[in-house]
Amino acid sequence: MLEAKELTKKYEDGVIALDHLNLKVESGEIFCMFGANGAGKTTAINLFLNFIPPTEGTVFIEGIDMIKEPLKAKDFVSFVSENVTLYxxxxxxxxxxxxxxxxxxxxxxxxxxxxxxxxxxxxxxxxxxxxxxxxxxxxxxxxxxxxxxxxAPNIILDEPTSGLDPKSGQEFLVLLSELRDLGKSIFMSTHDIFRAKFVADRVGFMQKGKLVMLKSKEELAGEDLNQLYIEYMHEHANS
Ligand SMILES: Nc1ncnc2c1ncn2[C@@H]1O[C@H](COP(=O)(O)OP(=O)(O)O)[C@@H](O)[C@H]1O
Ligand SMILES: [Mg+2]
CATH class of the missing domain: 1.10.238 (Recoverin; domain 1)
Structure with missing residues (x-):
């Protein structure tokens, strides 16, 4: 289980990259976060993993406060970055x-x-x-x-399908659903609305650091997720 409470990041230059995010990803759930470049997805992930300190709020990994007990909390989470670091x-x-x-x-x-x-x-x-x-x-x-x-019981992925060809992307999402079925909590940021729709249990849209929409698979049934995304982004463009 992965939880953000009032999670906020204001960078030194005054940019509020994440604005009071409240979100819980349960065991056995895939959560997909969408949003334009610069919306705050990577900032949220960096905060989840304690790579950067929050300005306000906190993160719980399996109920362990990531800010207070980072070493303990980190045992319970795996991370796949956008640019995987290897030797x-x-x-x-x-x-x-x-x-x-x-x-x-x-x-x-x-x-x-x-x-x-x-x-x-x-x-x-x-x-x-x-x-x-x-x-x-x-x-x-x-x-x-x-x-x-x-x-680890929690897996966080930042745009994991961005470097994958269509077949690998598809296989990857099947793999994610298998991990979900094993009880993992999975949080991923992605631009791949088309494929994510098939595996996500819930989706969120982020804009200018705010979570502007949150919907479950059931609520999305019959909806055109791509269209919904475009409408929301347009609607909140000036708010
Ligand atoms: N280290 C940083 N210092 C200052 N501003 C940053 C830093 N990292 C990201 N930002 C700003 O925070 C906002 C969110 O960025 P980011 O979290 O990378 O978005 P996303 O992953 O959704 O593309 C952007 O306006 C970006 O320019
Ligand atoms: Mg990013």
Whole structure:
């Protein structure tokens, strides 16, 4: 379970990037956040992960206050960034081994790594390749594998399908629904309205740091999400 309470970020230059966000993502739920570039999605994610301090409000990960007990809270959350950080001179195997150990997973075998890399659709020829030669999609897949292997109950992803081709994007969303069915809480920011509609249990639209719309799958049934997005963005453009 992932929760933001009155979460607010005002940067030094006065920009209010996130304005009193209140949101709870339950176990077994996929939440998709949409919004134009600059809407505040990455800021919200950076606050969820305690990469930057909030101006106001707080974050709870499995009920643990991320601001007060960051080290404890971080054990319960995995993150896949928009630009996955890997060691370029290391192979995929070496990267996943390194990051798994860093996440405190010490008893994993080479088979465990192979299985999870297969599961995310990374081609086997790439397992021993240095990651500096990886395409963006391959980096994204390995990043997702690293996040999955940590086996945290919460997964946060910032535009995870942005580097993926359509087939990989589709497979990725199937994978996310499997993780949801295992009881994970999943929060992702995305521009992929078309595909996200099929996996999201709830969606939110963010504009200028404010959550301007929040709807469940049931409320969205029969709605054209793309059209709804455009209408909301237009309606709140000057507010
Ligand atoms: N480190 C920073 N310092 C100052 N302003 C920032 C910083 N990071 C982001 N912003 C501003 O905060 C707003 C939200 O940005 P961001 O969270 O990156 O949006 P999104 O991920 O939705 O594209 C934008 O106006 C952006 O320019
Ligand atoms: Mg962003």
């Amino acid at each position: 370029g001179n290391f192979s995929a195997f070496q990267n996943i081994n390194y990051f798994s150990k860093l996440a405190g997973k010490r008893n994993l075998t080479r088979d465990d790594y192979s299985n999870v890399m297969k599961r995310v659709g990374l081609q086997e020829e790439a397992f021993n390749m240095r990651t500096k030669n990886f395409s963006k999609g391959m980096r994204q897949k390995l990043g997702i594998a690293i996040a999955i292997i940590k086996d």
